[in-house]
Amino acid sequence: MIAVQALHKHYTHQGQAIAALDDVSLRIEPGEIFGIIGRSGAGKSTLIRCLNLLERPDSGQVIIGDEALTALDDATLQQRRQRIGMVFQHFNLLRSRTVAGNVRFPLELAGTLSTAQMDARVEELLGLVSLVGLLDHRHKRPTQLSGGQKQRVGIARALANHPDVLLCDEATSALDPETTDAILTLLADINRQLGLTIVLITHDMRVIRQLCDSVAVLDRGRVVETGKVLEVFLSPEHAVTQSLLAETGLGPGRLTGIWRERISSPVIRLSFVGQPALQPVLDKVGRETGLRLNLLSGTLSEIKNTPFGQLLAGVLASDVELSALPAIFAREGVRCEVL
Amino acid sequence: MAALDWTLLLTVNWPEIGEATVDTLTMLGVSMLFTVLLGLPLGVLLYVSAPGQLRARPRLYAVLSFLVNVLRSLPFVILLIVLMPFTLLVVGTSIGVAGAIVPLVVGAAPFFARLVENVLREVDHGVIEASQSMGARLSHIVFKVLLPEALPGLIGAATVTAVALVGYTAMSGVIGGGGLGDLAVRYGYQRFQTEVMVVTVVLLLALVQGVQSAGDRLVRRCCYD
Numbered sequence: 001m002i003a004v005q006a007l008h009k010h011y012t013h014q015g016q017a018i019a020a021l022d023d024v025s026l027r028i029e030p031g032e033i034f035g036i037i038g039r040s041g042a043g044k045s046t047l048i049r050c051l052n053l054l055e056r057p058d059s060g061q062v063i064i065g066d067e068a069l070t071a072l073d074d075a076t077l078q079q080r081r082q083r084i085g086m087v088f089q090h091f092n093l094l095r096s097r098t099v100a101g102n103v104r105f106p107l108e109l110a111g112t113l114s115t116a117q118m119d120a121r122v123e124e125l126l127g128l129v130s131l132v133g134l135l136d137h138r139h140k141r142p143t144q145l146s147g148g149q150k151q152r153v154g155i156a157r158a159l160a161n162h163p164d165v166l167l168c169d170e171a172t173s174a175l176d177p178e179t180t181d182a183i184l185t186l187l188a189d190i191n192r193q194l195g196l197t198i199v200l201i202t203h204d205m206r207v208i209r210q211l212c213d214s215v216a217v218l219d220r221g222r223v224v225e226t227g228k229v230l231e232v233f234l235s236p237e238h239a240v241t242q243s244l245l246a247e248t249g250l251g252p253g254r255l256t257g258i259w260r261e262r263i264s265s266p267v268i269r270l271s272f273v274g275q276p277a278l279q280p281v282l283d284k285v286g287r288e289t290g291l292r293l294n295l296l297s298g299t300l301s302e303i304k305n306t307p308f309g310q311l312l313a314g315v316l317a318s319d320v321e322l323s324a325l326p327a328i329f330a331r332e333g334v335r336c337e338v339l
Numbered sequence: 340m341a342a343l344d345w346t347l348l349l350t351v352n353w354p355e356i357g358e359a360t361v362d363t364l365t366m367l368g369v370s371m372l373f374t375v376l377l378g379l380p381l382g383v384l385l386y387v388s389a390p391g392q393l394r395a396r397p398r399l400y401a402v403l404s405f406l407v408n409v410l411r412s413l414p415f416v417i418l419l420i421v422l423m424p425f426t427l428l429v430v431g432t433s434i435g436v437a438g439a440i441v442p443l444v445v446g447a448a449p450f451f452a453r454l455v456e457n458v459l460r461e462v463d464h465g466v467i468e469a470s471q472s473m474g475a476r477l478s479h480i481v482f483k484v485l486l487p488e489a490l491p492g493l494i495g496a497a498t499v500t501a502v503a504l505v506g507y508t509a510m511s512g513v514i515g516g517g518g519l520g521d522l523a524v525r526y527g528y529q530r531f532q533t534e535v536m537v538v539t540v541v542l543l544l545a546l547v548q549g550v551q552s553a554g555d556r557l558v559r560r561c562c563y564d
Binding site: 052054078079080081082084086088090092093094095096097105106108109110141143157161167 | 463465466468469470471472473474475476479483484487488490563
């Protein structure tokens with residue numbers, strides 16, 4: 001379990017104090033993938049650096065397991081950090097070392113393994129992060145690798161000392177969409193296989209949707225919304241969350257506004273999660289109740305392997321009262337809200 | 340300068356030129372060794388103690404930085420003379436090749452240290468942060484990250500320093516340090532033996548070229564890209 005309690009952190013810029021983190025508290029369960037999303041300048045980069053104290057908060061506590069990191073002295077903190085892996089947007093590999101040398105680096109820092117043991121562990125790690133190839137590239141320099149391969153080396157390095165927590169700082173932001181997918185899949189596999197907790201920051205809702213169990217939305221140094229990813233996606237409360245979803249094509253589109261302006265009939269929001277998303281629910285309810293809908297916007301997708309869909313629709317006609325619709329849809333396992 | 344009669348080359352005192360070359364190489368080699376031994380740690384200390392750096396000690400940094408600036412701003416000829424009592428204390432003589440080495444090191448080490456500081460600043464902050472996140476101590480960061488990552492730049496800095504040292508050795512004649520520069524002044528300038536001047540200049544040129552291309556080759560060999 002990771003607990004962040006009342007973190008405050010400010011920077012001074014040209015004599016003015018700017019709050020990077022303003023009373024941030026979070027609770028991250030063991031083994032979950034926790035995403036922190038926000039626009040640039042929201043403080044997410046500062047927040048993830050406070051989790052391993054690369055940046056010291058002005059006040060507040062960071063607790064990992066049952067240990068308050070913020071109370072440790074430097075030497076103990078350095079020891080503890082060996083078991084908190086971190087992956088970076090720009091990989092931050094040592095160009096003076098080969099691929100194998102980079103993965104070996106944290107093992108050298110820990111200094112607990114013999115040379116032969118380190119070599120074996122490096123091989124094991126490179127195998128873990130890539131089905132093909134990286135082992136053959138182990139004597140190459142990082143500059144000779146593609147972005148995706150570099151990040152795999154970065155992940156192998158972060159896992160070297162058997163961490164219980166993996167921090168990902170925009171780990172896929174410098175990668176193309178296809179490579180991003182592959183790296184996210186790798187992170188999900190690692191989370192499942194090793195059972196470690198992953199905390200990631202991103203500005204991309206697709207990363208949250210594909211990978212995370214829980215999410216916190218950060219805006220101007222404050223957590224404005226937090227919860228299970230499904231819940232937050234189905235009913236985003238805060239304006240920032242809504243606009244982040246809208247930008248990814250996951251929120252109400254422009255058509256809804258036009259509909260409301262020109263045709264003053266009611267709008268309903270239907271949310272499908274799991275099995276109902278795969279069934280002809282609209283057709284069935286339409287036949288039974290004479291409900292005729294005009295679709296305004298919608299998403300049909302997956303959230304971490306759970307089929308999920310959300311439709312916004314204008315109601316053209318219905319044989320039943322609008323207020324009865326939620327109950328009718330509920331029988332089919334679909335949430336219906338009249339907006 | 341009189342028109343050059345190439346037959347005069349036969350009259351040049353070649354053994355003396357050979358001796359002067361050995362003197363120059365000795366001064367260059369020994370002072371370069373000590374310049375690196377003193378300048379590298381000083382450069383690292385400057386880098387880590389600078390404000391906002393790994394072990395920020397603004398006051399220590401200000402003092403070191405001031406000393407480095409003072410030593411760098413003194414013309415080498417002045418340094419040679421000012422340091423004579425100190426040189427006597429350290430090597431037991433203040434003249435000759437041995438006497439020249441102390442001022443050479445005192446002149447070059449701060450220069451090299453400043454170059455080292457600048458080269459280290461060019462190391463990507465991301466890799467330092469990454470190694471901190473893995474639990475690296477300061478000594479780990481210096482020896483396993485900073486110095487290896489900056490190696491091509493450090494070799495480049497050493498090359499520039501060595502070339503500057505060749506220039507400094509030419510002035511050591513002032514305290515009887517000998518070497519090619521001294522020879523050029525004594526024979527070429529004071530005794531109008533232009534041919535000696537030409538020979539020493541050619542040799543100094545070859546030396547500088549040799550140092551530079553050796554440095555370049557080393558940088559290429561350890562280049563990581």
